[in-house]
Amino acid sequence: METEHFDFIVIGGGSGGYAAARTAREKMERVAIVDGSKELGGLCILKGCMPSKTLIYASEILHHAKDGKTFGLDIPEASVDMPALHRRKLEIIKEFSDYREEQLKSDRFTLFRNQAAFVDESTIELDDGRRLSADYFVIATGSVVSVPPVQGLSTCPYWTSDNVLDLDTVPERIIVLGGGIVACELAQFLRRVGSEVVQVQRSPHLLREFSAEAASVVAQSFRDEGIELHTGTRLVSVQHETGEFRVTFEKDDETHTVCAPHLLNALGRRPATDCLNLEAAGVETLSSGHIGCNSKQQTSNPKIYACGDVAGPYEIVHIAILQGELAAKHAIDSEHEAVDYDDLVSVVFTDPQVATAGLTEEELKRRGIDYLSADYPFDDHGKSILMEAKYGYVKVFAERTTGTVLGAECVSKDAGELIHAMAVAVTLNATVFDLLKVHWYHPTLSEIWSYPLEDIADEI
Structure with missing residues (x-):
């Protein structure tokens, strides 16, 4: 069978893959996208960002409605209509996925709805036997749910985030394994729509990629809302008998067992590389399972690139897009700046949300950078007090002598929105003195940034 040749082939049509294909098409004529998934759109649209944030936002509204008396409101009853919420989520997803499908199927690209595996360094074979070759490839196959070696877990009918995001009923009681972003966001969603939630985390604190201080605020919020939270555990076993899950774990030298009819495995994800036959292409992977990449x-x-979850180091949509664009640009002319992870923005959509921009305090210490820091709590801030949004704080890190903003942390309601003021500052190398020229409007949540900025400016 004849091999069809392209200038550029992208394997995976999610956010990173589409960004790579779109960018390559600006200069290259023959660009192909290979995507054998059941639906087009990618993880973010179909099973990640869009469905989860739709559900999380709805549960936040419900949470406030149930707390109406605190605001002087008489709301006799507030409850979730899961079938209606499910339908709305599907409608929103469809709007985004239809648009992405239209983009992928446009005559700018050649779309193959197939699985692919490498047969050599410049050729892939599709699952229907056809072969395609290219001058350049981008691997953008994303990630899949990971199953850690916990006794009994792999053989149990556990749920993944996919199952939770597809619910049209409220589980009466559920055990959530994990304390990462997905685990925390979905645990709080389930609690707010009416489930009894038991969350079991192996690390000493939730959200281990964020500071212990930030995690403690989220943990307190979870416990205040009635989530039974266990951190610093060692999972021993998972059993499933007569419709009930039994999770046994050790904590503080004691053995505990929790039971529920449902179990969510949210213990992480791993790069989706199993079927690609990377060895045939001369593509090496790291101990984490990610595809090893240089800064480009x-x-x-060198003729094969990778982007997004399959490459790491951060499983964030905007990072996947930046990496995909960089890969295509480098293939075109090789002279482009690498993605600057020192400007990274991260957000967790719990309530309170957790958000960071730039270098974390842990990273500043690791690099031996001389910095100043200042913080301010939301429970002493006008707008947050009247909103009953008192959990959390803001914190700013700046270079000691110049006041250049190096990073920031925000734990609060809408922290994902508030952090972008500091993201701009970090990216543009602004100083605290520059930011104090800004008109910080009162009363807003955003004006809270002015307090740590003033403290650092005074210290300098």
């Missing part, structure tokens, strides 16, 4: 997203085969 090139793999150990």
